[in-house]
Amino acid sequence: MPAPTYLPESKHHLVTELADGLESAALTWLSGYFAGVAQGRQLPRAEPALVPAAVDTSAQKRLTILYGSQTGNAKRVAESLAEQVAASGLDYRLVRADGYATRELKDEHLLYLVISTQGDGEAPDDSLAFVEFLNSRRAPKLPQLQYAVLGLGDSSYPLFCGIAQSIDARLAELGARRLQDTGTADLDIETIAGPWREQAVLQAREVLKKPAAKGASITPLHPKTGKVTRERPFAAELLLNQAITGRGGAKDVRHLELSLEGSHVRYQPGDALGVWPVQSPLLVDRIVSLLGLDADEAVEHQQATRPLREWLSRHRELTVLTRPFLTAHAERSGSGELQALLLPDAQESLKRLLANQQLADILESHPAPWTASELVAALRPISPRMYSIASSQAAVGEEVHLTLANVAYETATGPRWGAASNFLSNLREGERVDVFVEENTRFRLPSDPARDIIMIGPGTGIAPFRAFVQERSAAGATGRNWLFFGNPHFATDFLYQTEWQQALKSGRLHRLDVAFSRDQAEKVYVQHKLKERAAEVYAWIQGGAHVYVCGDANRMARDVQQALLDIAQQEGGMEAAQAKAWLDALAAQGRYARDVY
Known part of the structure; x- marks a missing residue:
């Protein structure tokens, strides 16, 4: 857009650079700021002075x-x-x-x-x-x-x-x-x-001393009829459910393709797909059996009446233990062991129990009586699971792709699994699943297609970067793409290996560094590969590259952040505080973004 006549050409690029990447709230604030500056610089009018009214x-x-x-x-x-x-x-x-x-x-x-x-x-x-x-x-x-x-x-x-x-x-x-x-x-x-x-x-x-406006309502505004939302999901048809880990591997990772035809749903790389899961019938039957309940009993709760089986299948969490339920069950069971876990000094033990046990484990190890209505009221309502989208609509049209790790393991009392991953992994082509899109405006590709990007995504954290590369390729972006990927074994766990090799060959992906942690005596992770390439990583970032991290928040994301801080100190000659300020500045500019969970 040509510079307006009242804006000097020498200043136009500064305004463009300032506005680049800002959200609407920030742009609105800037417009008000500049308006105030302009008003302050106006010459006094040759008019009689007016006495200002009292200010409330x-x-x-x-x-x-x-x-x-x-x-x-x-x-x-x-x-x-x-x-x-x-x-x-x-x-x-x-x-x-x-x-x-x-x-x-x-x-x-x-x-x-x-x-x-x-x-x-x-x-x-x-x-x-x-x-x-x-x-x-x-x-x-x-x-x-x-x-x-x-x-x-x-x-x-x-x-x-x-x-x-x-x-x-x-x-x-x-x-x-x-x-x-x-x-x-x-x-x-x-x-x-x-x-x-x-x-x-x-x-x-x-x-604020504001009386209620006549006829005003404080009911939240509802989405337009037909718009797909969390509360009004779209029943997407499964087009493909394909394992992308090799035989004999310890993990079961799948690539899913869902149809959005007729939904009018739009998404951008970096967004997440919300999925409403359905609990396994085996697990529902197990819980009903443990408590000696009737799965067909009608249960009324919060003005809704459904059979107990439906409540447990579609409306209640069964694979995730919560502290409120544990507190209620400890009181009912009279278990001193459970009550001790709820004391302030037992947080670490409680954390391990919540992470490693499910509802069925507690009902089995610490029996207690529950009626159907009491159980429904005490269990947490089921919530949608969020998955980073692994596709660009510029490449796949009215589809959305996911990269899914099926969580399943054996315990002394039987199999256990993750609710959504078990549900999705067992879906057959042609079956439907309720979905919606959750925007993630903080995890977006740079608006300047000439900017380089560094993508760090071990395991299923690779999902959004598949979308990034598809999008950049479709848009003809000239910036370079560098991917760091890690998993336990090259032979079984190199997710989308063929796609990445083709992307390298075609020039859609410019660099690929991989870390297969269990393929040698000493474990190697993505943070080690970052530090091995420290000089080049730092040069890319100082040259304007955006850095993205996706995956595990508890260990990987922290280790990667520390590696970036170490690189700043090593290659930039910074002290620790300077390196932190450098990384904070990148985050504030939107050039260091994380999608971690």
């Missing part, structure tokens, strides 16, 4: 809704809160945590935070800098601030909604006034989030 300071206050999201749930809940606030006629702004200017915190009067917990009590990637600031000595005293925090988490972790609770405590420590208790929403988010939002809007109206 309460009217100038606004609500800031700040969110931190790893997979998109907190973003969706924050947007729903913003819709309710807007319907009430309140002045507000909605800001992602990594787009929030922390210097503004001292001037806030009303702040709502919606934040998900990543793993066991940690902040999501987009909130790391905000949380670090809040916990630092630089954080200001906040006597003028009123606030509320809504946490999203997973009660199968001991530190359920841990980051939300720690933020809440820190704000109170800085002198802010809490408007309502921390909301702690489990995977059935709306059970807690809905009432929390309703109360938050009423409190915001009181704080």
